[in-house]
Every structure is written in C-alpha cells, then in structure tokens.
Amino acid sequence: xxxxxxVPTLFGGTEKCMLLTFHDQTPLRRVEEMRADFVANASHxxxxxxAALSGFIDxxxxxxxxxxxxxxxxxxxxxTQATRMARLIDDLLSLSRVELSAHVRPDACVxxxxxxxxxxxxxxxxxxxxxxxxxxxxxxxxxxxxxxxxLLRLFENLIENALKYGASxxxxxxxxxxxxxxxxxxxxxxxxxxxxxxIAPEHLPRLTERxxxxxVGDSRAQGGxxxxxxxxxxxxxxxxxxxxxxxxxxxxxxxxxCFPQAKLSSSA
Ligand code: ADP
Numbered sequence: 001x002x003x004x005x006x007v008p009t010l011f012g013g014t015e016k017c018m019l020l021t022f023h024d025q026t027p028l029r030r031v032e033e034m035r036a037d038f039v040a041n042a043s044h045x046x047x048x049x050x051a052a053l054s055g056f057i058d059x060x061x062x063x064x065x066x067x068x069x070x071x072x073x074x075x076x077x078x079x080t081q082a083t084r085m086a087r088l089i090d091d092l093l094s095l096s097r098v099e100l101s102a103h104v105r106p107d108a109c110v111x112x113x114x115x116x117x118x119x120x121x122x123x124x125x126x127x128x129x130x131x132x133x134x135x136x137x138x139x140x141x142x143x144x145x146x147x148x149x150x151l152l153r154l155f156e157n158l159i160e161n162a163l164k165y166g167a168s169x170x171x172x173x174x175x176x177x178x179x180x181x182x183x184x185x186x187x188x189x190x191x192x193x194x195x196x197x198x199i200a201p202e203h204l205p206r207l208t209e210r211x212x213x214x215x216v217g218d219s220r221a222q223g224g225x226x227x228x229x230x231x232x233x234x235x236x237x238x239x240x241x242x243x244x245x246x247x248x249x250x251x252x253x254x255x256x257x258c259f260p261q262a263k264l265s266s267s268a
Pocket of ligand 1: 157161162165166194196197198199207212213214215219220223224225226227228229230253
C-alpha cells in the first residue's frame with residue numbers, strides 16, 4: 001500500500017514522502033484458495049447425481065416410457081441418487097455448522113455409552129448386509145462434556161466406515177479405555193477397529209480433508225460423500241478432543257476418538 005505522508009524538513013517546511021506498507025497476503029490467499037476448492041468440489045459432487053437424475057428422467061420420458069420393468073429399475077436408481085444428494089447436503093450443512101461454532105459447553109455432560117449403543121443398533125441392517133458382527137466392549141457408563149447430536153454423528157461415521165470399508169464376514173470392534181494424552185491429561189478413548197484391507201500410510205494424513213477419498217469409485221458405490229471424517233475431526237475439535245488413525249495395510253484400521261477428562265464407572 002502506498003500512502004503519501006508529509007514529513008517535516010530541517011528548514012521548517014514539510015516535504016511529501018511516500019510510505020510503503022507491505023502485508024503478507026499468503027495466509028489470506030490460502031484461505032481464499034481453500035474456499036474456492038471447496039465450492040468447486042461441492043458443486044462437482046452435487047452435479048454428478050444431478051446429471052444421473054436428469055439422464056434417467058429423459059430416458060423415462062422417451063425410450064423407456066412404455067417399459068414397466070425398465071421404469072422400475074430406473075426409478076430405483078433415481079431414488080439412490082436423490083438419497084445421495086440429500087446426504088451430501090446434510091453433511092455440508094453439518095460441516096459448516098460445526099466449523100463455525102465454538103467449543104461445546106464444558107458443563108454439558110453426556111454419557112457416551114448409550115449413544116454408541118444406539119448408533120450400533122441403527123447400523124445393524126448394514127452390518128447384516130455386510131455380514132459383519134459389531135462387537136461392543138464398553139463400560140456401564142462414560143461421561144464427557146459433549147453434544148449428544150454431534151456425538152451420534154461422530155460414532156455413526158466411524159462405525160459406518162468400519163462396516164463399509166472393513167472386510168465382509170469379519171468383525172468390527174468398538175471399545176473404550178482410559179489413557180493419558182501426550183501432556184499427561186487423562187483421556188477417554190473410543191476405538192473403532194475393523195479387519196479390512198486397511199489404508200496405505202501415504203493416505204493417512206489426508207483422510208480428514210474435505211472430499212478426500214482413497215478410492216472415489218468405492219466411496220461413491222458405498223454412498224459416501226468424502227465429508228465424514230472431516231466432520232468427525234471438527235466435532236472432536238469442538239469437544240477439545242482429537243482423532244488418531246492407525247492402520248496396517250491388509251490388516252484393518254483403527255480410528256480412535258479421544259476426549260479429555262474421562263469419568264468412568266464400573267464395567268457392565
Ligand atoms: P466417505 O464418505 O467416502 O466414506 P470419509 O471422510 O468418511 O468419506 O472417509 C474418507 C475415505 O477414507 C473413504 O473414502 C475411504 O477411502 C477411507 N476410509 C475411511 N474409513 C476407512 C476404513 N475403516 N478402512 C479403510 N478405508 C477407510
């Protein structure tokens with residue numbers, strides 16, 4: 001920025017000088033770039049099911065008009081695409097809500113054990129479809145400062161991923177333990193372990209980026225949006241927690257949600 005400034009001279013008068021101010025625009029530009037990337041990705045993701053929908057509408061109005069069997073099949077595919085769009089919009093709204101809000105109130109106590117059980121029960125049909133047994137190894141109760149709805153969303157994403165990307169016919173284990181974080185703060189850790197193909201090390205640091213997927217085709221086929229783990233990370237940030245991801249390729253993955261200040265009661 002160039003600003004003209006009057007500077008007093010030795011002989012009493014003033015002389016016009018120019019003041020040059022330099023501002024580092026790099027962080028600002030990075031935020032702008034990330035925002036532009038996000039909008040481009042979100043538009044692309046929405047456009048894909050929308051294009052499929054409009055293609056099927058054309059077919060139903062034209063060549064498949066009189067073919068009852070084809071009509072039924074196309075309507076079922078259209079239903080899947082519409083569900084995918086709805087899920088994407090839902091995830092985008094949840095993400096913007098958790099990204100913008102501050103930490104959860106420290107006095108808002110919730111027991112996460114019934115929350116995890118509720119999520120596991122809700123995912124039972126998917127588990128049956130994938131022939132996966134969900135093993136739950138939890139104490140009677142475990143209280144943290146948290147937001148019930150957000151925690152439901154968090155565990156739903158982790159357990160659903162384990163079912164979707166883990167091996168069919170294998171187990172998924174959900175367990176809980178107390179541990180200490182790096183600085184010694186007591187933590188409560190919920191671990192979701194699957195025994196699927198796992199994740200190659202080069203993908204691990206990027207998994208919580210918005211829209212990042214190891215295999216886009218596989219994620220889409222599973223109804224994924226690529227926003228789940230980003231949502232998990234932000235929900236954990238709001239709970240002053242963190243996400244640990246460990247994986248041994250060909251031997252599954254463990255996603256651990258760590259929350260501060262664990263208060264555990266005795267085992268069930
Ligand atoms: P998606 O909607 O695609 O499931 P997520 O953000 O939840 O998006 O996950 C990002 C990607 O991380 C997934 O597309 C998948 O490639 C990978 N991933 C997540 N969980 C697992 C897991 N348990 N095992 C292997 N890969 C996983």
